[in-house]
Each structure stands twice: as structure tokens, then as C-alpha cells.
Amino acid sequence: MPNGKKRKACYQCGEAGHRARECPQASAELRESVNKPQPPVDRGHFSAPAALFTFGELFAGMGGFRVALDRMGGQCVFASEIDRFCVENYRHNFGGDRPAGDICRIESSSIPADLDILVGGFPCQPFSSSGSLRGMDDAKGLLFREIVRLLKDTKAKGFILENVRGLLLHNDGATFAIIRKELEDCGYHVCHEVVDAVNILPQERRRLFIVGIRCDINPPKAYSFPKLPALARGVEDILHSEDGTDALSKDDLERLALTNHQISKVRAQPYTQKHPEARFLSNTAKAAKTMQSSYTKWIIGSQFVPSDANLRDRDEPTPIRTPDGDDVDMQQWRRYSSREAARLQGFPESFHLCSQRAYHMIGNSVAPPVISMVAAPLLQALGLKGKDDGWGWEITKDLLLEASPNDERRESLRALLDRPDP
Ligand SMILES: C[S@@+](CC[C@H](N)C(=O)[O-])C[C@H]1O[C@@H](n2cnc3c(N)ncnc32)[C@H](O)[C@@H]1O
DSSP, X not given: OTTSOOOOOOTTTOOSSSOGGGOTTSOHHHHHHHHSOOOOOOOOBOOOOOOSEEEEEESOTTTHHHHHHHHTTEEEEEEBOOOHHXXXXXXXXXXXXXXXXOGGGOOGGGSOSSOOEEEEEOOOGGGSTTSOOOGGXXXXXXXXXXXXXXXXXXXXXXXXXXXXXXXXXGGGGHHHHHHHHHHHHTTEEEEEEEEEGGGTSSBOOEEEEEEEEETTSSSOOOOOOOOOOOOOOOGGXXXXXXXXXXXXXXXXXXXXBOOHHHHHHHHHSHHHHHOTTSOOBOOTTSOBOOOOTTGGGTSTTOOBEESSGGGSOXXXXXXXXXXXXXXXXXXXXXXXXXXXXXXXXXXXXXXXXXXXXXXHHHHHSOOHHHHHHHHHHHHHHTTOOOSOOSSSHHHHHHHHHHTOSSHHHHHHHHHHHTSSOO
């Protein structure tokens, strides 16, 4: 390279010297969409069915909040998302509704008046241990201020924000203190809690939820975070079957298997060198580790499942080296398919996943069945009626069942969910 900087290897083929979008192996779909001009900034497009409450979805990604809130009888009247792949995927899943683009360029007046709830998982890289950790010094950290601007202008009755739990610890808690104060200064009672999706989904996913209720809501009712029932689910609940309609084809299996190049990348990464004991092959009776947006990039988030059914009944997690330092054979390991990754997050089987960047979107998204649990008490506290007047469990159960791969697994999950005290 002329400036002496080494270019990163292309993540499509592993070769250095070109980016994934220029890779001869990239699909025509990716090359075409990258060359398409960006749509002009506008207000987005939203259909207007009758609804029990309205919401706006910032940093919409693949619409994880919306999957849950639609079910609860909400109407999404506004969304914003900058990534064109996410926008396309969103349109596909939500009846052609198109999020407006860069939030920094959206006038508050574009958002319909009398908004009930504003939701959003603001970009977490500045606060995440696998991201920059530069917090508010990072341009993406400052996107939080766009939420503040829109809360001040729209005066939504309540909000739900989501982020990595590292935000609580960032800068010894000082960053979160600023965030909380700015939200309170907008005129809201604010509370927060770390909620772990692993209680109801087979994935460890601790995320910080910040919930606000406008101070003048009369009478202000307290918000309590939900207590999620501990279902103790394992990855086996969401894996493709060995046969039947849900089975992976031979081509899929080949595509998901680890190539020698990928195996050597996993072995060479600094994290692996430092932690040879780390769990790389999932124990299928237990929950997966957190699905990260970097899943396909072979860094810390790498986790695999056995492609050989004989490897599935292990009691212990499998690292990539034996205690004697010998390499473990990884040829029978594969990545999760993007559908399995979506199931780990609780997205319904009917949810369309675009072929490009699916893992990236899924790793960034919120888990819809957690959102229905967090949103139900907020609707109650705001005096809004959702379809689920109780604690959100009925809608959450439906979402969990819809993220099941086949009738057999759905039936055993139903039995678990229908226990008197799940
Ligand atoms: C953590 S993800 C949120 C994912 C989302 N909650 C979901 O369920 O899929 C943050 C999203 O913010 C989007 N984003 C980043 N900067 C943005 C901006 N300036 N305007 C609008 N969206 C932006 C990113 O493309 C990414 O999809």
C-alpha cells in the first residue's frame, strides 16, 4: 500500500487487497446494491392502520422493537435507519414501510404529533468492549443526543432505549450518569435495568434497558421491569433438524462449514491465543453465547455448532485446544445459519432475512420476546391499552413459539411455556 498501511483481508474470500464489495466472489445482489445511489433523505413512508398506541422506532435496524410492538397493537408511525441493507429488509418485512434515513437530518416536525412511545437501540460500539470504547467522544456515541432532541420536540409519553450493559460501566459510570441526567432533563422519570434474554431464549444476552415516563403523566405510575421466567433452554431448540423440511441442504452445510482459512483465522486471533480454554463449540443443551454483529468476522464472538450429530451430546464446552496444547479437530464444526441466529434472537420463522449482512443485523438487533415483556408494563404505566393487558406473557409466548423451527419443537416448547408457573 502506498501509505504503508496493510489493508484488511476481504471477509468474503479472505484475500487481502480488495474490499468485500469489490470481491469477484461477492454476489451480484451485493455489487448492484452498493452501486445504487442512496435514496434522497425524506420522511419515510408509513401506512396508517388503526392502532391501540403509536410508536416511533429510531436506529431501527431490522425492526426488532417493531416485531413486538406491532403484535401488542401498536402502530409504527415513524422509523429511521441509515443502513441500506437494513432499510431493504425492513421494507420487506413491514408491508413496504420505509424508514427515513440519517437521524441527524430528520426534522422533528416529520414525526406525527401525539406520539405515545419512542423506542431505539442506539449504536453501541462506542460503549461495547468489542467496539471503540470511546463513548461520547465517538461520533456514534453522540447519536444519543438525537434521541434527546426528538424527546424534547415530540414529547412522547414514554420511551424504551436499549444498549450494551457496558454503557453502565463506561468511564466509571460517568457516561451513563450524563445520559440519565439528559433524559431526566427532557422531563421524564427514568429507570434502568440489565435484562438477560437467556431466561426465555437459548442465548446469553444481557442488555441495558432504559425506560422513561413523561413526568406530567397524571398520576405518574411506577414502572417495574419484568421478572422473566427461567426456562433454561438449550441451543438444540433452534438448530436445523437432521431431516425433514427444516434440514440444511448439502450446499448449506458446505457453506457453513469452517474452511481451512477460517479455522486458521480463529486459531490465530489474539483472543484465542490468550484464552485457549474459551468455549468455541456450543454445548447444545445449554444457551449460546451472545450473538454479535461481528459473528462472521472470526473475532471474539466466534461460536460454532457441531455439524456432526455425534458431537452434540457433550457435557462440557469444547475449546479449540486440548489442555496439552494440541489443536482440536474443527472440521466437523460449522457456523450457525442466519436462520438459527434469528431464532436465537426470537425472530419469527416468517421474518424475511436478506442474504447480505444478515448476521450483522441480527447481532445488532433486540430480541422481540424481551421487548414485549419490557413494553407491557410501560403501556400499563402510561395508561395505554395494548392487546396484552397483563404482563406481556401471552404475546411473548406466541413470539417464542413462532421462532421454533418445526412442529415437534414447538410442541415441547409449548409444554414448557404452559407450565402453571413457567
Ligand atoms: C444497535 S443497532 C439497532 C438495531 C435495532 N434495534 C434492531 O432491533 O435491529 C443500531 C442501528 O443504528 C443505525 N444507525 C447508525 N447511525 C445512524 C444514523 N445516523 N441514523 C439512523 N440510523 C443509524 C445502524 O445502521 C444500526 O442498524
